[in-house]
Amino acid sequence: MSQIPFEHKMAAHCESGMLSALLKHRGLVISEPMVLGISGAIFFVFVKTPYMVFPVFDMRNMPGQMRKNLGKRLDIKYAVQKFGSAEKARASLEALLDKGIPTTVQVDMFYMDYIPSYMRVHFNAHFIVVVGKENGGFLVSDCYYPSLSMIAQDSLDKARFAKSDFAPKGFQFYIASVPEGGLREDTLKKAVVQGIRQASFNMVKLPVPFIGVKGMRRFADSIPAWPKIARNMDALSHAIMSIHITLEERGTGGGGFRFMYASFLQEAATLLNRPELSDMSKKIMAIGDRWRELSLFVARVGKDRDLGDGRLQEIRRMIYARADEEEAFFKTLLSMVK
Amino acid sequence: MKENDARVDYDEHQVLLYVEKADGSYGPLQTGAYLTKNYVDDFFQKRQNIETECTGRLRKGDISPVVYYMLLYNMTPADIAMRVGISKGKVIKHQTPAGFAKAPVEVVKRYADVFGVSVANMFQLIVPKEKNLTVTSRKTANPYLSVLEIGRGNQ
Numbered sequence: 001m002s003q004i005p006f007e008h009k010m011a012a013h014c015e016s017g018m019l020s021a022l023l024k025h026r027g028l029v030i031s032e033p034m035v036l037g038i039s040g041a042i043f044f045v046f047v048k049t050p051y052m053v054f055p056v057f058d059m060r061n062m063p064g065q066m067r068k069n070l071g072k073r074l075d076i077k078y079a080v081q082k083f084g085s086a087e088k089a090r091a092s093l094e095a096l097l098d099k100g101i102p103t104t105v106q107v108d109m110f111y112m113d114y115i116p117s118y119m120r121v122h123f124n125a126h127f128i129v130v131v132g133k134e135n136g137g138f139l140v141s142d143c144y145y146p147s148l149s150m151i152a153q154d155s156l157d158k159a160r161f162a163k164s165d166f167a168p169k170g171f172q173f174y175i176a177s178v179p180e181g182g183l184r185e186d187t188l189k190k191a192v193v194q195g196i197r198q199a200s201f202n203m204v205k206l207p208v209p210f211i212g213v214k215g216m217r218r219f220a221d222s223i224p225a226w227p228k229i230a231r232n233m234d235a236l237s238h239a240i241m242s243i244h245i246t247l248e249e250r251g252t253g254g255g256g257f258r259f260m261y262a263s264f265l266q267e268a269a270t271l272l273n274r275p276e277l278s279d280m281s282k283k284i285m286a287i288g289d290r291w292r293e294l295s296l297f298v299a300r301v302g303k304d305r306d307l308g309d310g311r312l313q314e315i316r317r318m319i320y321a322r323a324d325e326e327e328a329f330f331k332t333l334l335s336m337v338k
Numbered sequence: 339m340k341e342n343d344a345r346v347d348y349d350e351h352q353v354l355l356y357v358e359k360a361d362g363s364y365g366p367l368q369t370g371a372y373l374t375k376n377y378v379d380d381f382f383q384k385r386q387n388i389e390t391e392c393t394g395r396l397r398k399g400d401i402s403p404v405v406y407y408m409l410l411y412n413m414t415p416a417d418i419a420m421r422v423g424i425s426k427g428k429v430i431k432h433q434t435p436a437g438f439a440k441a442p443v444e445v446v447k448r449y450a451d452v453f454g455v456s457v458a459n460m461f462q463l464i465v466p467k468e469k470n471l472t473v474t475s476r477k478t479a480n481p482y483l484s485v486l487e488i489g490r491g492n493q
Binding site for chain 1: 339344351354355357358365368374376377378381384388412413417420423426451
């Protein structure tokens with residue numbers, strides 16, 4: 001089986017980057033920030049389940065939602081499949097590759113053979129594009145890596161059928177159709193406005209206590225109690241430093257997706273000819289800078305094991321300040337697209 | 339974030355950030371990962387501390403390898419239970435050597451898959467006596483058999 005000609009490119013985030021690359025393969029050029037913005041993906045959710053040692057947060061919407069929202073708003077159709085067994089999933093994937101169709105699969109990141117040991121964590125909602133099969137392994141385009149990578153068949157099977165939260169169940173999809181003649185400008189304009197409206201609503205209006213700015217404050221409030229959860233100082237330090245990873249290095253484009261959202265708003269301002277969105281893009285860039293200040297702070301105090309109650313309260317206050325800024329920002333943004 | 343503030347010289351782990359370019363436009367920048375460059379040694383030190391703590395307890399018979407890998411990968415019994423496909427209560431029972439002894443080999447294989455090790459490594463610690471030895475565990479077509487290759491220098 002030969003390799004499908006597919007332009008591999010690093011991206012900030014696996015889902016938005018993979019969608020942008022797949023669309024480009026089908027002749028539609030939509031930047032990664034536009035995918036993020038149109039799909040209304042910028043978000044905040046505070047999560048605490050028995051499956052995790054410490055409470056965590058994420059700054060984008062549910063995995064899979066970017067694909068669904070983008071498809072709905074731009075009339076892109078996907079062929080989506082799930083499977084009951086690794087053998088059936090593999091056979092279907094190989095058949096698609098034989099037809100020259102780059103196919104996205106959902107995987108547990110832990111089994112990606114090519115990642116360094118310090119990045120090996122069980123996370124079931126990572127997306128990669130399979131573009132070929134060679135010597136019993138699969139050739140994959142993973143947006144987090146500078147070049148195409150190889151993964152053993154056994155590892156890919158395990159990754160596609162990992163259990164627990166967001167279990168992939170062999171999930172795969174490819175782009176079945178895009179609008180004939182390319183995207184119409186009015187469709188794109190409407191989609192941009194819908195994306196902004198949805199994201200702003202989710203951040204400040206959704207009546208759920210663990211989502212949006214309310215979720216930020218709830219997450220902040222949980223932090224001073226972390227020493228009671230931690231089995232020792234190393235574990236507490238790891239959890240605090242993980243805030244940096246979630247904000248900066250777990251595929252956000254920096255500042256918890258806020259820098260990428262600034263880029264989206266800048267594109268949106270030009271597309272819609274609305275200079276006020278350009279001002280908003282500068283504001284969210286500045287908010288992203290302050291998220292980055294927080295992430296550099298937690299990395300430093302975590303490394304120094306400087307994690308007394310005073311420091312944890314300081315982190316709590318910093319997150320509260322971000323929540324206040326974002327509440328004002330997204331209320332203004334929502335008022336612009338009502 | 340300004341482009342120059344975002345640049346980190348670290349080829350081993352690259353990330354893509356969105357930054358403000360010199361002309362005021364916003365766009366992507368491929369650069370090194372700040373945390374990895376500056377703090378990965380701390381991550382490995384924490385791992386080493388867990389290994390030191392757990393191998394002592396393993397040798398004494400206080401804990402089973404399930405606890406060792408659970409702490410190493412920062413997992414909870416509930417998550418392991420879901421991934422292995424057994425109840426949380428069973429995972430808790432398997433945390434002692436006596437409880438682990440009752441786990442069927444097929445379940446031990448599923449634990450090994452979740453922890454990314456061979457079945458053999460659920461029953462042994464590999465401790466090279468010389469510094470320049472390379473130890474590599476190779477999979478075989480037999481899911482219950484791995485081959486441990488030991489050599490000098492980079493193999």
